[in-house]
Amino acid sequence: MNRSAPEPHKAGCLGSKEKKTMKLASAALLFTLASVGAWAQVNVGEQKPETSLPFTMTTVSTFELPWRLAFLPDGRMLVTEKIGPVWLVSQQGEKTLVGNTPPVYWQGQNGMLGVFISPRYSTDQSIYLTYVEPGDYGGGLALARGKLNVTGPQGPRLQDFEVLWRQMPKGKGGQEGGQIAFSPDGQYLFLTVGDRQRFTPAQDPDQPEGKILRLTLDGKPAPGNPNFGKTGAATIPLIDPPRDTEAAKSAKVVSTYTFPGPNLTPAETWVSGLRTPYGMAFSPTGELWEVEHGPRGGDELNLIEEGKNYGWPLVSYGQNYNGVPIPKPDTRPDLAKPALYWDPVIAPGNLMFYRGTRTFPQWNGNGFIGGMGTKTLNRIIFDGHGGAKTAERWDVGRRIRDVEQGPDGSLWMLEDANPGALIHVTPKEITSR
Numbered sequence: 001m002n003r004s005a006p007e008p009h010k011a012g013c014l015g016s017k018e019k020k021t022m023k024l025a026s027a028a029l030l031f032t033l034a035s036v037g038a039w040a041q042v043n044v045g046e047q048k049p050e051t052s053l054p055f056t057m058t059t060v061s062t063f064e065l066p067w068r069l070a071f072l073p074d075g076r077m078l079v080t081e082k083i084g085p086v087w088l089v090s091q092q093g094e095k096t097l098v099g100n101t102p103p104v105y106w107q108g109q110n111g112m113l114g115v116f117i118s119p120r121y122s123t124d125q126s127i128y129l130t131y132v133e134p135g136d137y138g139g140g141l142a143l144a145r146g147k148l149n150v151t152g153p154q155g156p157r158l159q160d161f162e163v164l165w166r167q168m169p170k171g172k173g174g175q176e177g178g179q180i181a182f183s184p185d186g187q188y189l190f191l192t193v194g195d196r197q198r199f200t201p202a203q204d205p206d207q208p209e210g211k212i213l214r215l216t217l218d219g220k221p222a223p224g225n226p227n228f229g230k231t232g233a234a235t236i237p238l239i240d241p242p243r244d245t246e247a248a249k250s251a252k253v254v255s256t257y258t259f260p261g262p263n264l265t266p267a268e269t270w271v272s273g274l275r276t277p278y279g280m281a282f283s284p285t286g287e288l289w290e291v292e293h294g295p296r297g298g299d300e301l302n303l304i305e306e307g308k309n310y311g312w313p314l315v316s317y318g319q320n321y322n323g324v325p326i327p328k329p330d331t332r333p334d335l336a337k338p339a340l341y342w343d344p345v346i347a348p349g350n351l352m353f354y355r356g357t358r359t360f361p362q363w364n365g366n367g368f369i370g371g372m373g374t375k376t377l378n379r380i381i382f383d384g385h386g387g388a389k390t391a392e393r394w395d396v397g398r399r400i401r402d403v404e405q406g407p408d409g410s411l412w413m414l415e416d417a418n419p420g421a422l423i424h425v426t427p428k429e430i431t432s433r
């Protein structure tokens with residue numbers, strides 16, 4: 001509730017003029033509530049799954065901890081495995097290893113993460129990778145680009161590979177983020193950086209953890225960012241993942257890192273206060289949406305708007321895994337709230353928007369979120385004005401790490417498991433007797 005609203009029992013002390021003003025204010029408040037209505041931030045964690053699936057799932061191949069897939073214009077796809085490799089895969093499931101991919105720090109949630117096709121692929125044949133680079137102490141998220149040569153005698157391989165952005169210092173903790181969304185005009189890229197299970201850096205403007213960065217396609221701070229041109233502290237502290245939000249407040253500094261050049265984090269930052277941003281995508285109406293894991297309870301679907309602070313670890317609808325409470329979002333109206341949240345959680349794998357009217361025309365414009373914890377596929381309806389609500393929750397019996405749309409409008413999913421399936425999702429055939 002709005003904490004500034006007067007308590008009802010105090011209304012009796014007011015004069016008639018104040019009462020009239022209050023009535024108007026209440027009417028305005030009611031109108032506001034009614035106008036957002038079902039679209040206001042609500043807990044959708046208790047939603048029950050559908051009793052049947054309207055689609056068929058066919059396992060085409062299996063991988064070791066597959067993480068993301070991306071379609072090339074020729075209809076083949078690239079599939080990453082968290083343990084390191086990147087594969088070129090036909091829709092029939094034939095796999096060819098892509099050469100010259102970088103070494104990764106594979107440990108827990110760390111490893112090879114995302115693969116994304118350049119918005120200029122027809123002219124630059126480039127792909128973007130996100131992964132965790134190995135270091136002397138833990139690892140660090142990296143964003144890199146390479147030209148994909150699929151015609152050479154040595155088989156498919158990356159050329160002119162270059163790291164465009166890297167998280168420094170390297171350190172411990174999972175929850176890297178690693179999702180990219182290209183701006184609809186293809187000029188910029190948005191990169192999610194998770195909190196690395198360190199909590200407090202998500203609120204430190206000098207550290208990239210818990211942020212969405214807006215960068216040029218070459219990984220530089222993008223003109224137009226809220227703090228474009230500003231630099232941050234030359235030296236920043238590194239902490240290990242503390243046990244909870246309270247312990248994080250007095251976490252021991254294990255080392256300090258001094259940047260060799262300017263600290264560009266302020267200039268790169270688009271929004272802050274995120275926890276585990278594993279899903280992010282532009283909707284067909286041009287809104288940027290992000291989905292993240294909360295702690296125990298409190299997974300979030302957020303509308304991402306320039307300069308906003310999404311609250312982690314100051315507030316959450318969930319609590320720490322050890323039961324230590326976290327203040328609720330209502331206590332901090334200055335922080336942006338999610339459009340939807342899940343308590344209990346679904347553990348979202350990613351977010352994608354379905355575009356077009358081929359194969360599943362009824363889903364044109366809808367969002368899809370894979371639920372790993374619930375082994376579900378979740379359809380989300382967006383109103384194009386910052387509102388979202390859930391449609392079906394389908395029990396698919398697999399931990400869905402990724403769901404993407406194929407060239408013909410069918411869906412493809414990756415299962416978070418080892419072995420984990422590559423699953424083709426097609427309309428259920430209607431059989432007549």
Ligand SMILES: [Ca+2]
Pocket residue numbers: 273300310311312315316336337338
């Ligand atoms: Ca939040």
